[in-house]
Amino acid sequence: MDKSPPTVRLAEVSRLLQLYCAAATGKPLRIRSTEEAPREFVREGHHLPLTDGKTIYLPNFIEKHLSREENFAEYKVYAAHQAGYIEFGTFELDIDVVIDHPVFSAFEEQAATVDPEAIVSHYDLFFMLFKESQLARDIFFAIEDGRVDYRLREMYRGLAADMEKVARASLEGRAVAGSLPLREALVEALTRLSITGKIDESFLEKFMVVPMRMNSHLQREEIDESLPEKLLPLYRRICGLFARVLSHSATVTDSAVATARVYLLLGSLPNVSFGSPFLDSATRGTGHAESERMQHGIPAGRGVPESEPLPYRASQPVAFRGQTRPELVQLENAIELLKEAVVTQEDSGAALTHDLLEMLLKRVVKIKISQMTAKELAETSGLFITDLRGVLQEKIGELSPDARKRLAKLLDRASVAKGKTEDSSRVFFYDEWDYLSGDYRPRWCRLREISLEGESSAIVSQIQKEQAALIAAVRRSFQRIRPEMLRKVKRLRSGEEIELNDAIEAVLDRRAGLTPSERVYQKRDRRMRDVATVFLLDLSASTDEWIVEEPLHESGGPRHGGASRSALFGYFSLDAGSERAAMRGNTPANSPPNGATPGGAVSSGARDFSPPDRAMRVIDIEREALVVMAEALESLGDMYAIYGFSGYGRENVEFFVIKDFSEKFSERARRRIGAIKPQKSTRMGPAIRHAMQKLVATDCRLKALILLSDGYPQDYDYGPDRTSRDYGLHDTTVALREARKKKVHTFCVTVDQAGNDYLRAMCGGENYLVVKRPSALPKILPRVYRGLTI
Amino acid sequence: MAEKDVEKFGGVERFFEEHFFAEEPYYLPIRDEVEIFRAAFLMRLPLLLKGPTGCGKTRFVEYMAYTLQQERIRQGHESQDEVSSPLITVACHEDLSASDLVGRYLLKGEETVWIDGPLTRAVKVGAICYLDEIVEARKDTTVLIHPLADYRRILPVEKKGQMIQAHENFLLVISYNPGYQSSLKNLKHSTRQRFIAIDFDYPPREAEARIIAHESGVDARASEELALLGEKVRRLRDHGLEEGVSTRLLIYAGKLMVSGIASRRACELAVAKAITDDHEIERAVEEMIRSIFEK
Known part of the structure; x- marks a missing residue:
């Protein structure tokens, strides 16, 4: 089919x-x-x-x-x-709960040897309780995986059929239990049992009543026929222990307890091959081991002297169950929690309380801080934290030397692990369009998402102050968007339906001899705002350049025609002079380079140009525009996100999160805006694709992507020929086209005066604007936004 | 149509939005909502029911309206023979205006006739007036209910120049689904602070299974599986699904199963295809259905 x-x-x-x-x-x-x-x-x-x-x-x-x-x-x-x-809670193993179980009294000796500094998670501690931790691991996973599969089969009856098939297949190619040394054989038998998950009365009975089958066919599906008869009582006990976790109410704690019990049973056995005299003594059998083995065709051990105990070899992994390491998962979870706690603390500006600190330490790592230390830590309450690590380090000075050492180690480990998670969990791969071969290069670019952190929001506050008038004006203009979109239009001469009240009034008027109004129709013109916008910011090195605005008479020349003639943005074609005058009126600080360089004495692209006081770089203007935009959007209530991008090479595309959709324009976001600074190259393709992912995830009806840049896309390996822009332009064009296919409105705003040369092709028509006077960007951006989203 | 036929086949012509109940509506209390409603009714406190669609808000109001009326009949306050409607519901929509609720003059021949709106009727006869999805209504309607929803309990009828003092059994109940409304469509504080609020959510799995079993007639195992499916699918709310599957839809699926449609197919139709147009989500829900149901 x-x-x-x-x-x-x-x-x-x-x-x-x-x-x-x-x-x-x-x-x-x-x-x-x-x-x-x-x-x-x-x-x-x-x-x-x-x-x-x-x-x-x-x-x-x-x-x-x-x-x-x-x-x-x-x-x-x-x-x-x-x-x-x-x-089903595998990662919720809590060593404090487990250790309280009486069976663990047998492990006290081993527990005493555990080095508290090596402990990083509940699982680590748990496995350290066992002298032969590999054996314990294998037993634990056989049991816990069996429990999880049991719960899956029980809850998802439809899935159970698929699981059964996969499980059966996974038995193939596994070692025959009887071919392994004693301990390994029993672990293998337990694993097989756990894979099929079939344990019932008839199964147990079989091993109680029926002795080994006399014919030597080893049927793989019949899990443990290969085990010698004398091991069967022991095996039955193991089965019984395992059977206990196959219940709706069993938890990971039960698996841990069962693990300890099975471990104790196996621990009493030496890891020797079948046929070794140890087998007889260990199982108190009658002593036909060797002859039985021969009879049953059980292969001998690994060719080592049979009486010597062999080192325990790890059990073969079960493919469909995989290789998850719960100890690392616990660590990751704890670090995630720590990060969250730090963030919420930071946002609320609340004090770091003793409870919180204790919870953090407890959840991050399983380490017993002495009462004394806990009390001292209690006295740290009232601190405002911006950086948990910093505060703790500060506090470490007041702790006892011993506790200090442990805390420092612990935090180091946490931050190392934290670094790891950031590296690994926030990497994305994107295809890139190669116009030379006319095809995508799959997973070509490696994009790393970086959460930009800033020191202070002072710059933002200053912009807010300086641009107060503009912000207020934009806000007012945005607020006008709301009602006019929400209202149903009434009193029309024609419309979808008659408005009953007006109609009756009209009739009454007529009766009363007055001239009735003809406006009795109404029309629905009601659109809810459901808008999400990404502002994607070019943070390339060139944004470090000082802005040099050309003298008035030169502006509006033929080069700059382009987008401003587009119908939608017709009103941007205000003459630059009045625009600038307006800017001056509002914000005197905004156009210093003009004042400082009368007559356009300095040409554009002056890298060595030393700026006068309060001059602005491209990035400063971008920042200013973003602040105005964010303020205005907060009042409108639309969703928006701000990202920056840069990088160097296809392996190192950097994507800076300045404000995510889910975030408020909080103090933190303000600090991040304050922290944006020029970086490296401009590989636009992957950044656009990544922003798209985020935009699509918002699921808003109207999605817009506004790209703010100062030049064409370039990177040292953006195409085979470094000097050619074509490759990068093509990739960006395709990325923007992909976006439009997903119904995202794209728009590029650039301060690159040569933008008209390539933007029309790159942006697919008139979806772009070359800002003639960069300093006007804060004023223009809200208009672009308005035009795009209404 | 003869009166008998009408009773048998439905199609009864009644006053707009009035409800009569032949038997007790089925409702399974989840927490203390029944006691709270009773207390609120006793004290004549208006109620706000918050919760997603199809989780039982309307059924709860029906159940309470019926129960409270039966109690009045038992106590002899109301006669069995001439009961008025215990409940008047209004589904609010974006064009619902004040006059839709209060009433308006209509032209009849050469004169105008005043017709009471549902709210006015409820205020007069002492019914529970249930304004479903109140935020959908226009702002002027929410202001209209203010004097009704505080100690005054009066309804101003502006067009007639009248004020109606509410009947003592009148109770105002509004509902509101905080889930999918954007921030632009929140209840105003001056409105919401006139109501005591009861939170509704989809019932817990066991309770939902009982409800599904009762309403659709499927066996215990199938109803448990349906409730499990409901629980799982609702978790997709954060992943592009606007609303989780309602208890109502799960009951529909159960009804399909009772009428002989295979479980997987029934859920596919009543759940997977009903709740979303997103192909991937639909497929994920279908896979969940295949996991839970054997055939």
């Missing part, structure tokens, strides 16, 4: 799986390729799925099966299992 090749690629199904996992877990999980997974998470290679708690990493493609349906089902089972960790 389906003629397309059966291979399913992740790119085709990632959004689907993403939505599926979001529905299953209620968390905004992302789906990415395992190749993008942070390196420290990947232990077993790129074919095994995993999660870091926020993203689920899946293989690039699946082509195991002959039909697309089956391959997709495989993907779904992978994703469902990883999502199942989150859904």
Whole structure:
């Protein structure tokens, strides 16, 4: 029926799986390729799925099966299992709860040897309780994965069928339990049991009553027929322990307890091959091990002396369950929480309370701070934090030397890990259009999202002050947008329907002998504002240039005709003089270079030009325009985001988040606006594509992307020929076209006076504007916005 | 049509927006909303019901209107034979004006006739007046209810130059869905601070399963699966789905299943396709359906 090749690629199904996992877990999980997974998470290679708690990493493609349906089902089972960790609380293991269980009294000795400084997560501590932590890990995952799969099968009866198929297939190629040394054999048997998840009365009975089958066929599906008879009582106990977590009410704590119990059982066994005399003594059997092994055709061990205990070898991973490392997930989650806490603290400006601090420390790392330290930390309440780390370091001075050392270490580790998460979780890849080959270069650009942090919002406050009049004017003009769009128009001579009250009045008037009004119709002209706009800011090095405005008489020359003649923006063609006069009237500080360079003595592009006092660079103007815009938009209530971009080379596209859609124009956002500064190159394509992703995610009816730049796109490897602009222009053109295809209104505003040469082609028609006088940008930008969004 | 047929087949011609109940409307209380409504009614405090579409707000008001009227009948305050409508509902829309609620003069032959609007009728007969989705209505209507919604309990009828003192059993109930309204369409504070507010959300899974079972007649297992589907799909609200699937739709799916449509297909029609036009979301919901239902 389906003629397309059966291979399913992740790119085709990632959004689907993403939505599926979001529905299953209620968390905004992302789906990415395992190749993008942070390196420290990947232990077993790129074919095994995993999660870091926020993203689920899946293989690039699946082509195991002959039909697309089956391959997709495989993907779904992978994703469902990883999502199942989150859904069923695998990452919520709390060592304090676990350790209270009586079974852990057996581990006290080992617990005492644990170095508290090495501990970074509950899971780390948990695995350290076991002398043979690899053994404990294997047991734990067999049990916990089994629990998660059980819950999945129970909750999703439809999915259970797919899981069954995948699970069966994954048994193939696994080592036969009987071929392994003792401990490994039992772990393998437990793993197989956990994979099929079939454990019921008849199963247990079989191992109680029926001895090993006499024929030597090892049926792989029958999980553990390969185990010698004498191990069966032990194996049955393990099965019994495992069976306890197969319940609706079992939690990860139960898995941890079962792990300890199984570990204790296995710990009593040496890891020797079957047939070793140890087997007999260990299991108190009757002693036919060797002959039985021969009879059953069980292969011998690894060819080492059979009585020697062998080092324990890690269990083979189960492909569909992947390689998730819960200890790292816990760490990531804790760091996320820390970041959030810091941000909310910062935004609210609230004091860092003792409770909060304690919670942070507790959640970030599992470290026991002495009572004494906690009390001292309690006294730090009342601090205002801008930087948790800084404050703590300051406070560290007041702590006892021991506690100080531990805290410092802990925060270092947290910040190292934090750096890692930032690196790994905020990297995006974008295709690039290569006009020379007429095709996209897939995943060509690596874009890193950087959250710009600023020191002070003083610049913004100053702009707000200086531009108060303009801000007020723009606000007033924006406020007029609201009512006129919301009202239904009445008292019309013609319209969609008769307005009853007016009509009756008209009739009454006529009866009364008055001249009735003819305006009895009404028309709906009602549009809710549902607008999202991205302001994408070119932060290239050239924005560092000082603005030199040409003398009045030169402006409006033939070069600058272009966009200002477009119908929509006709009113921008005010003559530059009056515009500037208006600017002067409002904001005297705004056009200093003019005053300072009378008669246009300095030509444009003067890099060495030393600025007079209060002169402005392109970036300053951009900043000013953004502040005015943001203030006005706050009053209008439209959604908007401000991003900057720069970078150097295709591997290093930088995307600065200045204000996200979800953020308010808060103190923090103001500081970020204050912090924008010229960076490196101008690779517009990936920045536009990334901004598009964000814009599309807002789901607003009207979406606009306004690109503020000062020149054509360029980067050192933007195309094979460094001196040619064509490649970059083509890529940008295509990126903007992609945006328009997604119903996004794009518009470029540039201060590059040569812009007309390329902008018409790049922006697809008249969606651009060359600002003749850069200093007028703050005044023009709101108009552009108005024109685009009404 | 003979009166009998009308009763049998529906199509009864009644006064606009009035409701009579032949039997007790089914409602499963989730928290203390029944007691709160009762207390509010006793004290004549107007009520604001907040919550998403199809979560049971209207049914709750119907249930309370019926229950309170039955109590009055039992206590002999109202006679069984000539009960007035206990509930008048108005679905507010963007063109709903004050005169739509209060009433207007209409032309009849050579003279004008005053026709009471639903709010005026409710104020006169002592019914519960339920203004559904109040924020959708025009601003002048929300101001109109102000004197009704405080201690005065009067309805000014501007066109007639009258004021009507509300009947003692009159109660004003409004509803509002804070989810999809933009900030431009919030209730004004002068309006909302005249009401006590009850929050509604979709019921928890177990309760929703019972509701689905009762309303649609599916068996316990299917109703649990439907409720699970509801819970999962609602989580997509942050991912491009404007509104989560309503209990109402889950009941529809259940009804389809009762009438013999296979579970997966029924949910596909009543849930996946009904709640979204976004192809990817629809597919994700379908995959969730395939996961939950065996066939």
